[in-house]
Amino acid sequence: xxxxxxxxxxxxxxxxxxxxxxxxxxxxxxxxxxxxxxxxxxxxxxxxxxxxxxxxxxxxxxxxxxxxxxxxxxxxxxxxxxxxxxxxxxxxxxxxxxxxxxxxxxxxxxxxxxxxxxxxxxxxxxxxxxxxxxxxxxxxxxxxxxxxxxxxxxxxxxxxxxxxxxxxxxxxxxxxxxxxxxxxxxxxxxxxxxxxxxxxxxxxxxxxxxxxxxxxxxxxxxxxxxxxxxxxxxxxxxxxxxxxxxxxxxxx
Numbered sequence: 001x002x003x004x005x006x007x008x009x010x011x012x013x014x015x016x017x018x019x020x021x022x023x024x025x026x027x028x029x030x031x032x033x034x035x036x037x038x039x040x041x042x043x044x045x046x047x048x049x050x051x052x053x054x055x056x057x058x059x060x061x062x063x064x065x066x067x068x069x070x071x072x073x074x075x076x077x078x079x080x081x082x083x084x085x086x087x088x089x090x091x092x093x094x095x096x097x098x099x100x101x102x103x104x105x106x107x108x109x110x111x112x113x114x115x116x117x118x119x120x121x122x123x124x125x126x127x128x129x130x131x132x133x134x135x136x137x138x139x140x141x142x143x144x145x146x147x148x149x150x151x152x153x154x155x156x157x158x159x160x161x162x163x164x165x166x167x168x169x170x171x172x173x174x175x176x177x178x179x180x181x182x183x184x185x186x187x188x189x190x191x192x193x194x195x196x197x198x199x200x201x202x203x204x205x206x207x208x209x210x211x212x213x214x215x216x217x218x219x220x221x222x223x224x225x226x227x228x229x230x231x232x233x234x235x236x237x238x239x240x241x242x243x244x245x246x247x248x249x250x251x252x
Contacts, residue, residue, distance in 0.1 A: 044111035051118030059091035114143035145247030180250040189244025
């Protein structure tokens, strides 16, 4: 059973036992809602997430006014997981089975095309091919996010993480290959549970010094406002250096 399958089983079990996604997945909810709030300011009316799997983002985006959102994945289990989340979140997202190398959309047909935590599973050549295909479909914005490999990040500074294999992925190299007008870098997910913070001494020192009240074992729904307030106050450089995810946003 891979990482996504395990996560799906955990979600199903918690929902079955009457728990809310906002509580048992509080950090994931916080990070993905914050991401959605940021990209919603870009005046997009359509979104496509490539590799939607266990993502909450595409479902949150579907609830914005005058927005249509699509989630695409090639794996049957990932599609089932996304359909499950769609039902739980009362989402309007359209979930499609498809291939990242040949997206079933016309050129310049989707305002914002994005992918978080997907492209690093492919080889360098495949990464550029996926990026080119996403750029073909994107009308306004293209966003790529990967787990943070930087030395000071808490969890993803190694290539092999649990039962997931992450290949080498350089966001700046990918961004330089884009024929875009503007690219900027940022990060998200500064806050994760204490047990993960403790895996990296530099990150632990940063959290204890900067946000001691958020150095804790578990985050619940009542912590979310505090998490988001602190994350918004941090600079893009800080979020990129210490965040769970780093990403670039390209204006096409």
